[in-house]
Amino acid sequence: MNAPLRLPTRPFAPVELRPLALAVIIPTLNECDNVAPLLAALDRALAGREWEAIFVDDGSTDGTQGEIETLARHRRDIRLIRRHGRRGLSTAIIEGMMATTAPVVAAIDADMQHDEAILPRLHDAVLAGADIAVGTRYANGGSTGEWDKSRVRKSEIATRLAAAITQTRVSDPMSGFFVVRREAVLAAVPHMSGVGFKVLLDLLASSPQPLAVAEVPYTFRSRQAGASKLDSMVALEYLLLLVDKITHGAVPARMILFLAVGAVGLIVNLAALDMLLNGAGFTFRAAQTAAVALSILFNFALNNWLTYNDRRLRGLAWLRGLATFTLVCGIGAIAQVGISEMVYDERRIWWIGGLAGAAVGAVWNYAASSFLTWRRA
Numbered sequence: 267m268n269a270p271l272r273l274p275t276r277p278f279a280p281v282e283l284r285p286l287a288l289a290v291i292i293p294t295l296n297e298c299d300n301v302a303p304l305l306a307a308l309d310r311a312l313a314g315r316e317w318e319a320i321f322v323d324d325g326s327t328d329g330t331q332g333e334i335e336t337l338a339r340h341r342r343d344i345r346l347i348r349r350h351g352r353r354g355l356s357t358a359i360i361e362g363m364m365a366t367t368a369p370v371v372a373a374i375d376a377d378m379q380h381d382e383a384i385l386p387r388l389h390d391a392v393l394a395g396a397d398i399a400v401g402t403r404y405a406n407g408g409s410t411g412e413w414d415k416s417r418v419r420k421s422e423i424a425t426r427l428a429a430a431i432t433q434t435r436v437s438d439p440m441s442g443f444f445v446v447r448r449e450a451v452l453a454a455v456p457h458m459s460g461v462g463f464k465v466l467l468d469l470l471a472s473s474p475q476p477l478a479v480a481e482v483p484y485t486f487r488s489r490q491a492g493a494s495k496l497d498s499m500v501a502l503e504y505l506l507l508l509v510d511k512i513t514h515g516a517v518p519a520r521m522i523l524f525l526a527v528g529a530v531g532l533i534v535n536l537a538a539l540d541m542l543l544n545g546a547g548f549t550f551r552a553a554q555t556a557a558v559a560l561s562i563l564f565n566f567a568l569n570n571w572l573t574y575n576d577r578r579l580r581g582l583a584w585l586r587g588l589a590t591f592t593l594v595c596g597i598g599a600i601a602q603v604g605i606s607e608m609v610y611d612e613r614r615i616w617w618i619g620g621l622a623g624a625a626v627g628a629v630w631n632y633a634a635s636s637f638l639t640w641r642r643a
């Protein structure tokens with residue numbers, strides 16, 4: 267007869283799980299050589315805390331994703347969000363923050379420019395009651411390291427502008443290095459613009475309640491490896507973010523860009539008309555047809571490059587986009603003529619009719635193309 271099987275009441279030593287305390291969000295775009303040093307530095311800096319790393323990668327082509335996968339193979343505290351068809355530092359950080367259950371989240375660049383050694387102090391400041399703790403390059407003790415003079419000056423101008431507009435008392439609202447209570451992010455997210463690089467500024471300006479800010483100074487380091495993604499677009503994106511915040515989102519940044527492109531497109535149209543009609547001796551109809559076609563092509567290409575730089579169409583999709591954009595503009599032109607005639611019949615003032623038509627045409631083109639041509643992926 268078999269003896270009854272006796273199971274030990276506690277077959278395994280209980281594993282003591284401490285709750286997750288902090289998620290560190292790391293946006294990456296071609297940062298392959300920086301990932302390992304950064305993780306090692308974070309491990310050192312955050313030893314003793316329950317933390318996880320969340321990389322948010324926007325389609326790096328230098329093997330960054332593979333490098334993260336390799337490093338994460340034996341760990342449960344490293345995650346990777348691979349975004350597809352989207353770009354943008356702000357939205358990458360926001361999405362990383364939305365992907366964690368940790369009560370406190372941090373944002374840090376992957377290129378080692380932010381001094382991870384102050385992360386514990388930033389974290390502690392939030393644990394001690396601050397809504398957000400910012401790593402600042404200007405407060406006492408902080409410095410901009412090896413920045414050249416013109417960059418320091420530009421950064422100062424942008425900082426003053428930001429402070430005036432958001433009315434937040436942060437000495438470095440352009441910082442990309444901060445630790446924040448997740449609740450504060452969740453409350454602000456519905457109002458955030460997500461344009462461009464300046465996620466901290468966006469967060470501060472979008473928060474329904476003013477945030478209690480703590481600051482910890484640090485010395486900004488030089489980039490470890492790879493190249494900066496800061497391009498000529500950054501200044502423009504910054505201005506758009508400010509407009510967005512001043513108008514409380516009433517005027518979408520994209521629409522401003524779209525209208526600006528349209529205005530330049532009109533100049534292209536007129537210049538081409540002049541050249542073909544007066545220069546090359548085309549008939550008016552032929553010259554205007556060619557000029558309109560050229561300005562549609564111009565508007566499409568520039569909007570695709572600038573206005574929708576985060577959803578840029580390429581290859582076959584570019585051609586398809588041009589086709590739908592032409593269709594949208596065609597319908598817009600018909601509406602424009604119709605509306606201006608209607609208004610003209612009513613008011614008998616030619617330019618009011620013309621303006622009314624142009625306004626309706628422009629808004630139609632913007633709305634319809636955002637839906638048909640540059641539909642969100």
Ligand SMILES: Nc1nc2c(ncn2[C@@H]2O[C@H](COP(=O)(O)OP(=O)(O)O)[C@@H](O)[C@H]2O)c(=O)[nH]1
Pocket residue numbers: 292293294295296297322323324353354355358374375376377379493494495496
């Ligand atoms: N996911 C994502 N990360 C980005 C993007 N642009 C920049 N980054 C990352 O954001 C951080 C700061 O960018 P960087 O080029 O160093 O900006 P700079 O320090 O102002 O020159 C780095 O970790 C970049 O890899 C983007 O469009 N998407």
Ligand SMILES: [Mg+2]
Pocket residue numbers: 375377379489494
């Ligand atoms: Mg950098």
